[in-house]
Amino acid sequence: MTFGTELREGFKLSLSALTANKGRAVLTMLGIIIGIISVTLMGAAIEGLTREFNKSFAFMGADVLYVDKWQWGFTGGEWWKYRNRKPLKADYADRIRREATLAAAVAPEVDRSGKVRFGNKVANNVDIDGTTADYAFVTRMDFDAGRFFTDEESRGGRPIAVIGKDVANLLFLNRDPIGEQIKINGLPFRVIGVRSTQGSVLGLFSLDNVVYIPLGQFERIYGTRFSATIGVRAVPGSDLDNAKEELRGVMRKIRGLLPSQEDDFSINQQTAFTNAFDQMIFYVGAIGLFVTALSLFVGGIGIMNIMFVSVTERTREIGIRKALGARRQAIMVQFLIEAVLICLGGGLLGLFLSYPLSMLLDNFLPTAMPVSIAMLGIAISLFVGVVSGIVPALRASKLDPVEALRYE
Amino acid sequence: MGGQKVIELVKVNKVYDMGAEVQVNALKDISLSIDSGEYVAIMGPSGSGKTTLMNILGCLDTPTSGLYLFDSVNVSDMDDNELARIRNQGIGFVFQTFNLIPRSDALHNVELPLIYSGVPVSERKERARKTLEMVGLGDRVHHKPNELSGGQRQRVAIARALINDPSIILADEPTGNLDSKTGDEIMLFFEDLYARGNTIILVTHEEYIAEHAKRIIRIRDGMIESDLPIERNGKVKAHHDTEKVTVGTGGQG
Ligand SMILES: Nc1ncnc2c1ncn2[C@@H]1O[C@H](COP(=O)(O)OP(=O)(O)O)[C@@H](O)[C@H]1O
Ligand SMILES: [Mg+2]
Numbered sequence: 001m002t003f004g005t006e007l008r009e010g011f012k013l014s015l016s017a018l019t020a021n022k023g024r025a026v027l028t029m030l031g032i033i034i035g036i037i038s039v040t041l042m043g044a045a046i047e048g049l050t051r052e053f054n055k056s057f058a059f060m061g062a063d064v065l066y067v068d069k070w071q072w073g074f075t076g077g078e079w080w081k082y083r084n085r086k087p088l089k090a091d092y093a094d095r096i097r098r099e100a101t102l103a104a105a106v107a108p109e110v111d112r113s114g115k116v117r118f119g120n121k122v123a124n125n126v127d128i129d130g131t132t133a134d135y136a137f138v139t140r141m142d143f144d145a146g147r148f149f150t151d152e153e154s155r156g157g158r159p160i161a162v163i164g165k166d167v168a169n170l171l172f173l174n175r176d177p178i179g180e181q182i183k184i185n186g187l188p189f190r191v192i193g194v195r196s197t198q199g200s201v202l203g204l205f206s207l208d209n210v211v212y213i214p215l216g217q218f219e220r221i222y223g224t225r226f227s228a229t230i231g232v233r234a235v236p237g238s239d240l241d242n243a244k245e246e247l248r249g250v251m252r253k254i255r256g257l258l259p260s261q262e263d264d265f266s267i268n269q270q271t272a273f274t275n276a277f278d279q280m281i282f283y284v285g286a287i288g289l290f291v292t293a294l295s296l297f298v299g300g301i302g303i304m305n306i307m308f309v310s311v312t313e314r315t316r317e318i319g320i321r322k323a324l325g326a327r328r329q330a331i332m333v334q335f336l337i338e339a340v341l342i343c344l345g346g347g348l349l350g351l352f353l354s355y356p357l358s359m360l361l362d363n364f365l366p367t368a369m370p371v372s373i374a375m376l377g378i379a380i381s382l383f384v385g386v387v388s389g390i391v392p393a394l395r396a397s398k399l400d401p402v403e404a405l406r407y408e
Numbered sequence: 409m410g411g412q413k414v415i416e417l418v419k420v421n422k423v424y425d426m427g428a429e430v431q432v433n434a435l436k437d438i439s440l441s442i443d444s445g446e447y448v449a450i451m452g453p454s455g456s457g458k459t460t461l462m463n464i465l466g467c468l469d470t471p472t473s474g475l476y477l478f479d480s481v482n483v484s485d486m487d488d489n490e491l492a493r494i495r496n497q498g499i500g501f502v503f504q505t506f507n508l509i510p511r512s513d514a515l516h517n518v519e520l521p522l523i524y525s526g527v528p529v530s531e532r533k534e535r536a537r538k539t540l541e542m543v544g545l546g547d548r549v550h551h552k553p554n555e556l557s558g559g560q561r562q563r564v565a566i567a568r569a570l571i572n573d574p575s576i577i578l579a580d581e582p583t584g585n586l587d588s589k590t591g592d593e594i595m596l597f598f599e600d601l602y603a604r605g606n607t608i609i610l611v612t613h614e615e616y617i618a619e620h621a622k623r624i625i626r627i628r629d630g631m632i633e634s635d636l637p638i639e640r641n642g643k644v645k646a647h648h649d650t651e652k653v654t655v656g657t658g659g660q661g
Pocket of ligand 2: 458459
């Protein structure tokens, strides 16, 4: 009960002390304000990037391996090595399907940029994908209308197409595209399906500006010289690393590599991007933490300093309170609360300011400001308040009443 | 009167260490006892050890050696927090410089001892208001110290000293910062408190102030020089016989 009364008295005192010195309090808060702004902005950027990333790269599937001439993600200065590899042939897919026991679905994919036309409307730079029926299984494809092509249809090389949402919107507006005839690089195709919206990669490249056609049709337009990517979905429940190792063995056999030769293909998976992404997050976090730590440190020192001043200014008052029976903890609580209130004030101001700033940042980076970041900001300011207030508060609480009463 | 002992000092010494092997013996083997209901003045020239003695009696400081029993409890070796409790419950201080908290109004200043003994708000305010009325400041409860005269400030301080119904009231030169007329008023207050059975210990270097008490302890060079009851007939009257007219500075540090 005594402690409750002491706490309430401490609050009242701190508030009146702070309002008596508003300018000083705000100046002292500056470091905390900057610290909280940087921690919230960092948090918002990381949160936003992560959300965007998860949305963006989900299309690749966590259990899918992609055999490709190129190594995905950030690969440094090895561009020439990948560039000089022999192209991957689309029909590797058949051998993989036969020999890899851990492959549930296998589909080759070759793509080029092309022009798609319907009536007098034209879609430029569309990603024209030549693939097989299994591609729908590998990628777990969903449809807004119609379906993907069947095995027979793709083997037969019929002129049919499945279009992405962007293409559908651009060419057909409110019309139903199913059964309509489009022209890809001048050749006619009949639309049999519309794939559901997939979104974009980090808000930059749309995944919906795409048309899928049977591999045979693709080769009729573009020839066979382009390197394919072969998507392999692992058998459910199997270990992806085992599937990858098996796939690697099959590929080495297909490519006729000697044991001494290194792989002339790459097996990619979502983690290629996850790793690159983690690295990026690491840098964002490191910079943010550095700025945060620095400004909180400077802010904390400033608050400690102002608290020492405050203790000195009120030495006599402390003496009076002690003479009247204030215990050490009562004096300590009083000054600790004052320090915490300064920090909390700075923290709240910082949060208040970081909201519009995060809007600004949103122009360059995807951001999101969940409640947890605000809570973190508040917790940090509480922490800094306690840490920077504890030494001055302890000093105040240990003042000798006789000395303190004599202080002029 | 002649109640039980409220204060007992046995061979109390206070030594201040000045460093470099220099020591000041501020109190030397002081032994004395004060009964409940007494009105005692402690007198002596400047530097004789009055304030040091006062600080020990008020549990603001502890003796270097010797025994101090307060209300029959040994307080010589108590720690900070235990001493704080004794000060809070058992002792009412009245200082020369009033020692009110400048930012707080009269009511809050008087409340302070109750805050530190954990009395709930409503009861606290009620008691503080009553006590302020008792010292004639019922219409000044929300005035800050700088809005009050010197005499009024000292009355706030007296109300604060009384609020926890302490065993002793310790007054260190309570009229030192007041003009003589106001000082006399304050002394009448103490007279009244004494008549109601309070124990009062008054520290002063002025003879006419000390004469308000019923017993005078004179100290010199840290030792008791004499300890005598005052023979007196008739009522206390105001003494203006000394030439000294202390002008109230109104300041409070
Ligand atoms: N904190 C202290 N440190 C060192 N010496 C002190 C201290 N307080 C008092 N003294 C010394 O103790 C003696 C008694 O002082 P004090 O009790 O203040 O006397 P009075 O109140 O009678 O003037 C003096 O010699 C003084 O210098
Ligand atoms: Mg003195």
